Amino acid sequence: MEKIISVKNDRIKAWKKLSNKKGREKQSAYLLESWHLVNEALNANQDIKVILTTAKQLTLHQNELSYYNSELIEINDEVAKYLGSTITPQGIFAIVGLPSKEDINENNINGSWLLLDNIQDPGNIGTMVRTADAAGMSGVIFGKGTSSQFNPKVLRSMQGSQFHLKIIEGNLLYWIDILKDKNYQVYGSELNEDAFIYNEIVPSENFALIMGNEGNGMQDDLLKITDKNLYIPIKGNAESLNVAIASGILMFHLKK
Amino acid sequence: MEKIISVKNDRIKAWKKLSNKKGREKQSAYLLESWHLVNEALNANQDIKVILTTAKQLTLHQNELSYYNSELIEINDEVAKYLGSTITPQGIFAIVGLPSKEDINENNINGSWLLLDNIQDPGNIGTMVRTADAAGMSGVIFGKGTSSQFNPKVLRSMQGSQFHLKIIEGNLLYWIDILKDKNYQVYGSELNEDAFIYNEIVPSENFALIMGNEGNGMQDDLLKITDKNLYIPIKGNAESLNVAIASGILMFHLKK
Structure with missing residues (x-):
């Protein structure tokens, strides 16, 4: 498994840009943070490109992650802190493709x-x-x-x-x-x-x-x-x- | 009107301590921040000991403050920033005495x-x-x-x-x-x-x-x-x- 431990890594620098709109549009992706959300995205079959996880989070969620087939990268706390939007990030992230604009129109919109x-x-x-x-x-x-x-x-x-x-x-x-x-x-x-x-x-x-x-x-x-x-x-x-x-x-x- | 422009002023240092419980108990007071809350406290006849205000806030609320009789101190933006709990404080504060524990007991408690x-x-x-x-x-x-x-x-x-x-x-x-x-x-x-x-x-x-x-x-x-x-x-x-x-x-x- 690949490991990235520097915030100067080019891919990390690119993913950091997903916290703003311009970056998201350019890369057609967004950044999800915390196990709860990564897990919800996995369960909802979202287009997850990469999961970034600290060794600790990997151990905690080994079972659930064993069904995940795309790229998995280990990061350290420093990188987690750099990417995260909270003071103490949990240490697990997903890079998720922007959902295609759903085909909702006047014929199929319903409910409230x-x-x-x-x-x-x-x-x-x-x-x-x-x-x-x-x-x-x-x-x-x-x-x-x-x-x-x-x-x-x-x-x-x-x-x-x-x-x-x-x-x-x-x-x-x-x-x-x-x-x-x-x-x-x-x-x-x-x-x-x-x-x-x-x-x-x-x-x-x-x-x-x-x-x-x-x-x-x-x-x-x-x-x-x-x-x-x-x-x-x-x-x-x-x-x-x-x-x-x-x-x-x-x-x-x-x-x- | 007194003016305090240094965060090293003893009274300012003491009031800064009102942001934690120990400080509030020791001084039997708490710190209210922003005009909305200071004004609500004035209208509710709270025990306001001191109002601290920047020159700008004083101009804005001159009318309402003209009915206020206790100590009024002018501060600058630096002091406001030091005392405030937000990134850009509005610039007006009140030091308010802790309310006496209301005499609510089994005989007079009512409503929901x-x-x-x-x-x-x-x-x-x-x-x-x-x-x-x-x-x-x-x-x-x-x-x-x-x-x-x-x-x-x-x-x-x-x-x-x-x-x-x-x-x-x-x-x-x-x-x-x-x-x-x-x-x-x-x-x-x-x-x-x-x-x-x-x-x-x-x-x-x-x-x-x-x-x-x-x-x-x-x-x-x-x-x-x-x-x-x-x-x-x-x-x-x-x-x-x-x-x-x-x-x-x-x-x-x-x-x-």
């Missing part, structure tokens, strides 16, 4: 979808994907201004849920048009004069829920085309709910 | 309470307090192993909700006994054979909800004395919900 409009915080985004998975949503659409699904912090907080549902990065107006044509209810989430209390809505199988930016809420042009805007009544004195908490309450109520 | 059993992540803790506030809970009890309410990250993510409800740091077994004597329903949140689906529970005014550790769930000795354990059915393939998300779904359902 969470739409992210300009969500900034990677932790919120990841938690929302994980929660959408748990609520039984079909997928999540990352609209303009929302961090990439391959951002290391987003990857970390999705905890593998990205392999359990569909993720689209695209124009929300385009997708809302398609969903409306299919007679989906499209729910916004902004308090205004005409907003409905969320728990008066009858749960359903097929709907879209749009969550807006943490500070500024939803874009006006999206608000105009929703069927209903929903709000969660605040009983205490908090100014607002965290966007991931709000999306959890809404999805778990709306999804039949 | 969120109990935190060994919650580790400061962001989760803060978000849970903020969500409890929004759900109309009366207070939050921080049990053993849960980060302090004065931890800078907990303070930041509570976003001022700590001033809108009651916070107790104490022994959960002790408080559960008191609540049970008052005929409160005490809900655990762990999936086991006898667990109830949360949305089959009729909402009420008075109850206690215990949330357990992110990785290990609730302690066994607490589980034994709950009236009912609740669970949130997971429809997709996520292994679990984030603890703050789960508490939000539960509180917004349970609280009448």
Whole structure:
């Protein structure tokens, strides 16, 4: 088994660049970190090009890794620290090919979808994907201004849920048009004069829920085309709910 | 107005120590950071000893600060950076006296309470307090192993909700006994054979909800004395919900 123990190694330097968008697009790959995520990717038959592991992690996961057939490279703690996005990386990574854009279109889109409009915080985004998975949503659409699904912090907080549902990065107006044509209810989430209390809505199988930016809420042009805007009544004195908490309450109520 | 521009100043060095528990106990005070929180503390009539502000923040909040009568000190960006817990501090701080332990006892405890059993992540803790506030809970009890309410990250993510409800740091077994004597329903949140689906529970005014550790769930000795354990059915393939998300779904359902 090949062993790389220098951060100056050319392949390591190239993989380090996968932490930003330019690097990912150029190499058509992204970097997954930690055994939990590498294992989820293995189970989900993702296109894993290389697994990098410290000797310790290799010993720990020898059984599961024995079914893995592509390139396996041993690294040391120094290289792990260089590649990792946390202070103390676990020591196991996978270089994964970017998934081909799934062939989802107006004819085969179905189920319920969470739409992210300009969500900034990677932790919120990841938690929302994980929660959408748990609520039984079909997928999540990352609209303009929302961090990439391959951002290391987003990857970390999705905890593998990205392999359990569909993720689209695209124009929300385009997708809302398609969903409306299919007679989906499209729910916004902004308090205004005409907003409905969320728990008066009858749960359903097929709907879209749009969550807006943490500070500024939803874009006006999206608000105009929703069927209903929903709000969660605040009983205490908090100014607002965290966007991931709000999306959890809404999805778990709306999804039949 | 006094001006301090050196991080070697004795008072600044002392206030820096408020970021840990020992320092807070010794000085019987804690450090609040950012205008939002300082303003919430002013509005909530907290025992503010000193406000430290850069010239810029002073100009921005001159009106609101004109009603403030205690010591006001100008600092520079270097001192702000030294005291702050974020990479780019806003530049305004308050030294606040630790609140006297509220005189809550078996005779006057009422409403609904969120109990935190060994919650580790400061962001989760803060978000849970903020969500409890929004759900109309009366207070939050921080049990053993849960980060302090004065931890800078907990303070930041509570976003001022700590001033809108009651916070107790104490022994959960002790408080559960008191609540049970008052005929409160005490809900655990762990999936086991006898667990109830949360949305089959009729909402009420008075109850206690215990949330357990992110990785290990609730302690066994607490589980034994709950009236009912609740669970949130997971429809997709996520292994679990984030603890703050789960508490939000539960509180917004349970609280009448």
